[in-house]
Structure formats: structure tokens, C-alpha cells
Amino acid sequence: xxxxxxxxxxxVLVLCLVVGILFLKSRAPETSPRGADQAKEPAKKDFRPxxxxxxxxxxxxxxxxxxxxxxxxxxxxxxxxxxxxSPRRYPExxxxxxxxEFYSLMNQRRSVRFISPEPVxxxxxxxxxxxxxxxxxxxxxxxxxxxxxxxxETKHQIRLIVEEEEEVNYRQRMGDKWVHDLARLRTNxxxxxxxxxxxxxLVFKRAYGILPNGKKKTHYYNEISVSISCGILLAALxxxxxxxxxxxxxxCGPRLRLLLKRPANEKLLMLLPVGYPAADAxxxxxxxxxxxxxxxxx
Amino acid sequence: xxxxxxxxxxxVLVLCLVVGILFLKSRAPETSPRGADQAKEPAKKDFRPxxxxxxxxxxxxxxxxxxxxxxxxxxxxxxxxxxxxSPRRYPExxxxxxxxEFYSLMNQRRSVRFISPEPVxxxxxxxxxxxxxxxxxxxxxxxxxxxxxxxxETKHQIRLIVEEEEEVNYRQRMGDKWVHDLARLRTNxxxxxxxxxxxxxLVFKRAYGILPNGKKKTHYYNEISVSISCGILLAALxxxxxxxxxxxxxxCGPRLRLLLKRPANEKLLMLLPVGYPAADAxxxxxxxxxxxxxxxxx
Numbered sequence: 212x213x214x215x216x217x218x219x220x221x222x223v224l225v226l227c228l229v230v231g232i233l234f235l236k237s238r239a240p241e242t243s244p245r246g247a248d249q250a251k252e253p254a255k256k257d258f259r260p261x262x263x264x265x266x267x268x269x270x271x272x273x274x275x276x277x278x279x280x281x282x283x284x285x286x287x288x289x290x291x292x293x294x295x296x297s298p299r300r301y302p303e304x305x306x307x308x309x310x311x312e313f314y315s316l317m318n319q320r321r322s323v324r325f326i327s328p329e330p331v332x333x334x335x336x337x338x339x340x341x342x343x344x345x346x347x348x349x350x351x352x353x354x355x356x357x358x359x360x361x362x363x364e365t366k367h368q369i370r371l372i373v374e375e376e377e378e379v380n381y382r383q384r385m386g387d388k389w390v391h392d393l394a395r396l397r398t399n400x401x402x403x404x405x406x407x408x409x410x411x412x413l414v415f416k417r418a419y420g421i422l423p424n425g426k427k428k429t430h431y432y433n434e435i436s437v438s439i440s441c442g443i444l445l446a447a448l449x450x451x452x453x454x455x456x457x458x459x460x461x462x463c464g465p466r467l468r469l470l471l472k473r474p475a476n477e478k479l480l481m482l483l484p485v486g487y488p489a490a491d492a493x494x495x496x497x498x499x500x501x502x503x504x505x506x507x508x509x
Numbered sequence: 510x511x512x513x514x515x516x517x518x519x520x521v522l523v524l525c526l527v528v529g530i531l532f533l534k535s536r537a538p539e540t541s542p543r544g545a546d547q548a549k550e551p552a553k554k555d556f557r558p559x560x561x562x563x564x565x566x567x568x569x570x571x572x573x574x575x576x577x578x579x580x581x582x583x584x585x586x587x588x589x590x591x592x593x594x595s596p597r598r599y600p601e602x603x604x605x606x607x608x609x610e611f612y613s614l615m616n617q618r619r620s621v622r623f624i625s626p627e628p629v630x631x632x633x634x635x636x637x638x639x640x641x642x643x644x645x646x647x648x649x650x651x652x653x654x655x656x657x658x659x660x661x662e663t664k665h666q667i668r669l670i671v672e673e674e675e676e677v678n679y680r681q682r683m684g685d686k687w688v689h690d691l692a693r694l695r696t697n698x699x700x701x702x703x704x705x706x707x708x709x710x711l712v713f714k715r716a717y718g719i720l721p722n723g724k725k726k727t728h729y730y731n732e733i734s735v736s737i738s739c740g741i742l743l744a745a746l747x748x749x750x751x752x753x754x755x756x757x758x759x760x761c762g763p764r765l766r767l768l769l770k771r772p773a774n775e776k777l778l779m780l781l782p783v784g785y786p787a788a789d790a791x792x793x794x795x796x797x798x799x800x801x802x803x804x805x806x807x
Contacts, residue, residue: 301749332605342616434732438732439755441740442736444740445740453604457645509658
């Protein structure tokens with residue numbers, strides 16, 4: 212008993228330490244935006260952290276203001292005048308016909324990696340970017356920047372960065388399931404079309420804006436908005452007979468952002484090589500799901 | 510001293526409880542995908558946790574396999590035959606004309622919250638969903654489900670859920686900057702169009718798939734893919750003269766998913782009320798950015 216009483220302060224000290232350690236340990240991951248993710252997957256050897264972890268993107272994880280009305284209302288907008296809106300209306304049979312024709316046109320779109328070097332008039336690209344810019348966006352922030360690269364040297368620099376990161380991705384990140392098939396991997400990090408395509412459209416999302424007072428202005432749902440804009444861009448390309456392949460180069464964003472001198476609030480979302488399909492272009496013989504597999508009427 | 514020794518067991522018990530409580534308390538946020546977010550903003554009173562925290566979405570935060578080739582290649586695809594691809598080619602002047610006309614058509618699109626109750630033929634909606642289904646997707650996973658609701662009672666149930674959550678969002682999440690303007694807020698959580706529109710299209714992303722062996726199959730970039738698909742859907746709607754407003758109801762996802770009996774791997778991304786514009790429809794007098802504000806030629 213006496214021994215115990217002597218030990219009591221030690222005992223208390225030890226337990227306090229335990230409290231402190233457990234407390235800190237379990238808090239740590241929370242301080243990282245990727246904490247939840249890292250907690251899910253076992254840490255990998257040679258894991259290279261994302262270069263622009265500083266660029267926190269609140270897409271999907273914001274609560275404040277992330278409600279549906281943020282799509283259309285914001286302080287600077289709430290006082291806007293409302294004007295009548297009466298778009299063109301078609302008879303039902305014309306609507307039906309137009310819906311069939313547009314489906315037929317879009318259904319012919321495929322991701323094409325064999326692009327012809329033939330030049331394409333810049334004015335057509337301008338109209339396609341303008342069309343992409345008609346997309347809706349959270350609070351009408353229009354959080355997109357389309358970098359249209361036709362300069363040969365810049366295209367080549369982009370290719371070098373993408374291929375280098377691609378190889379690193381495969382070798383270090385893809386995990387054992389890939390390593391057995393180096394031949395296949397190799398084909399995956401050679402991107403000839405990045406040199407060949409007359410245009411590379413690099414789509415950046417503006418993760419936040421800067422207010423006149425210098426404070427950051429959140430761009431709610433900026434990634435969803437820019438992706439919607441890309442969907443309209445793909446439709447516009449298909450509408451004129453141009454092709455692309457939708458790519459999201461992993462981890463190249465920061466280096467490409469610096470190469471293209473884009474500000475820190477812009478983050479690369481997609482890279483689209485654009486042009487006519489090569490004469491010998493091929494595509495994998497994929498099928499699309501049937502209506503009943505993707506639509507549920509209620 | 511004797512007293513202390515008597516108290517020792519009590520003391521130990523108390524400290525153990527402290528350990529337990531602190532440990533559990535500080536772990537809680539980590540088990541939530543929104544933990545990082547909560548850490549950024551001061552905890553709010555009455556904060557209501559997301560119901561489907563179990564649905565971890567790896568969009569944007571996955572590293573493994575998140576490379577560009579995941580868009581087009583995957584184990585079940587790599588052995589697919591490649592077939593020639595030679596889409597229709599237009600003369601340059603026709604391309605230019607088509608690019609102008611499509612821009613003009615899309616530029617007339619606006620988010621419309623005043624929707625006419627007039628019926629719209631289901632076949633037109635079918636073609637629009639089919640068109641949305643032509644979008645590219647990571648590894649051709651086609652990770653989208655379009656729930657097309659025309660049933661009056663279901664639409665009303667959806668409205669009740671959305672309006673209830675909207676009110677909660679404003680009252681509990683929007684923060685002080687909103688609280689001063691209750692009148693304005695109120696207009697924000699009344700969604701008459703959810704009852705009125707002939708169709709509500711609820712767009713779910715399939716965050717993951719289930720393999721034959723029962724294991725989860727990651728749907729890389731599922732949110733970007735589904736958002737691109739929504740962009741094409743918006744283009745298809747505009748092409749036939751129908752209107753919608755792009756909404757992303759905050760926190761309604763789980764309840765709507767249960768209401769519509771969707772599986773746990775599906776997460777609500779967007780809710781689109783669809784129909785003809787009301788005769789007296791108005792839209793805020795917004796302007797769109799100029800080309801030089803969104804495009805940078807290099």
C-alpha cells in the first residue's frame with residue numbers, strides 16, 4: 212500500500228502521457244485534407260506527395276454555402292435585374308427529330324488517340340471554347356481557363372512532363388498489379404499525340420477567386436462546373452468533326468501550371484489533344500450501356 | 510498519504526475514463542470523409558453529420574490508378590479489338606458554320622427556375638438520357654444512373670426532403686453572414702419547381718462498382734465523368750428547347766437515395782427539374798465572360 216502511494220505520482224504521470232500521445236496521434240490525420248484517404252490505403256513506399264497540396268479544393272467537401280442556390284445566387288448577383296426568358300420552342304415532332312439527330316451525332320463520338328497533324332482553323336477552336344463557356348457554374352463564377360496550345364515547342368515541353376510523370380506514376384504508384392506487364396505499361400506513358408495534335412487544350416479549374424479586398428472567394432463546385440463545361444466542349448468538338456481523348460494527367464498539374472505560367476488558384480483538370488482523326492485511326496471496340504442500364508423511370 | 514492510497518484506484522479509474530473519452534472524441538471526425546473540412550471551419554452548434562459517411566468517394570483524391578490512361582484502359586478492356594474509326598468530315602467552311610450555330614444555340618441556354626407543368630413526351634427524355642450516356646468515363650465505367658421522376662407523389666416527397674434540408678442548411682450551416690437576411694433565405698429553400706416540372710432528373714454517380722468476386726471496383730474520376738455527362742445532357746436539353754436549373758442539393762443525397770431505393774454505391778450528384786419554360790419565366794440578367802477572359806492561346 213505504501214509502495215503504491217509512493218508510485219501514485221508516477222502512475223498519474225504515465226497515464227497523462229498516454230492521454231497526450233493518444234490524443235495527438237488520433238488528431239494528426241485530421242490536419243491533412245487527404246487524411247481520410249491515407250487512412251484508407253496502406254502507405255506506399257516511394258509515395259511522392261502531390262506538389263500542390265497547398266491548393267485545397269473545396270469541391271464536394273464544403274458545407275458552408277454549398278447548397279444548390281449557390282449555383283445561381285451570390286452577393287454580387289442577388290440585386291441583378293430579372294429579365295423575361297422565352298427561348299425558341301419547337302413542335303413536338305421536331306423536338307423528337309432533333310433529340311434523335313443529336314443523340315446519333317453524339318453517339319458517334321469516341322475517344323481518339325490517333326490524331327492527324329493537319330491544321331485546324333483557330334476560329335473554329337475559338338467558337339468551341341466560347342461554347343464551353345456557356346456552361347452553368349456555381350454562383351456563375353465561370354471558374355474555367357482554357358489554355359489552347361499550338362506552339363510546337365510548348366507542346367513538346369508538355370509531352371515531356373506528361374510522359375515523365377506517367378512513367379513515375381506507373382513505376383511508383385500503380386502497385387504490384389501492374390508491374391508484371393512492363394510492355395503494356397510502356398505503351399501507356401508514350402503520348403505521341405501530344406506532339407502531333409494541332410492543338411492541346413489544357414482545362415484549368417479556378418479553385419478560388421480573389422476578391423477586390425484581396426480575400427479568397429470560394430468557387431463552390433468548381434470542379435463539377437468545369438467538368439460540365441468540358442462535356443459541352445466535347446459536344447462542340449464532335450459537332451464539327453474534330454476528335455480528342457479526355458485525359459486527366461496525374462500529378463502533372465503543378466509542373467504544367469508553371470510551364471504555362473498559370474496562377475496558383477488554377478489547377479489542371481483535363482488535357483485534350485484536338486484535331487482531325489488520323490487516316491488510320493482506330494478505337495477499342497467498346498459498347499455503351501443500354502438505356503435501361505442507365506435510366507430508371509419513376 | 511494513506512488517504513491518497515485509498516483514492517489511488519479511483520484516480521486511476523478517472524484517468525482511464527479521460528483517456529477513453531478523449532480518444533473516442535478525437536477519433537470521431539477521422540472516420541468521416543468530411544473530417545478535414547470540419548477541421549478547417551469552427552465546429553458549429555447543431556451540426557448534422559452526413560448520413561452516408563460510409564460512402565467514401567475517391568474522386569480527385571485517389572492516386573493509385575488515377576492516371577490518364579485509366580480513362581480508356583482497364584483489365585477487361587486491354588484485350589478488346591481495335592476497329593478503324595473514320596467519322597464524318599466536313600469542309601472547313603461548314604465546320605466554321607456549324608461551330609457558330611452550335612455556339613449560338615448553347616449561348617441561349619440559361620438556368621431556369623420557372624418551369625411549365627406542360628407534359629413532355631417520354632421518348633424525347635429517353636433520347637436525351639441516351640445522349641448523356643455517350644460521355645467518356647474513366648476506364649469506360651459509365652458510372653452514371655439517371656433517375657427520371659414524373660410520378661407526382663414521388664416528386665412531392667423529393668420536394669419535401671430538399672426543402673427541409675435546404676432550410677436546415679441555411680439555418681445551421683450558412684453561417685452568420687446569411688442569418689441577417691431571413692427573408693432572402695426563405696426564398697432560397699422554397700422549390701416549387703420540384704412539384705411543377707414534368708420531370709425531375711436525379712443524376713447519381715456510381716462511386717464504385719462490384720466485381721463478380723464481390724470486391725469493390727474503383728470508378729476512377731467518377732464525379733468528373735458524370736459531370737461531363739451532365740454537360741452533354743444540358744446540351745441535349747437545350748437542343749430540343751427544354752430548360753432546367755443545375756442544382757446540387759446539399760445533404761439530401763442520402764435521404765433521396767433511400768427514397769428512390771438506390772444502392773449504397775450511388776451518390777446523388779445533381780438534381781435537374783426539366784420541362785418547357787413557364788410563359789412568364791425570368792432569369793437574372795447575367796453576362797458571360799468574353800473569350801479573352803477564359804481562353805489563353807499559346
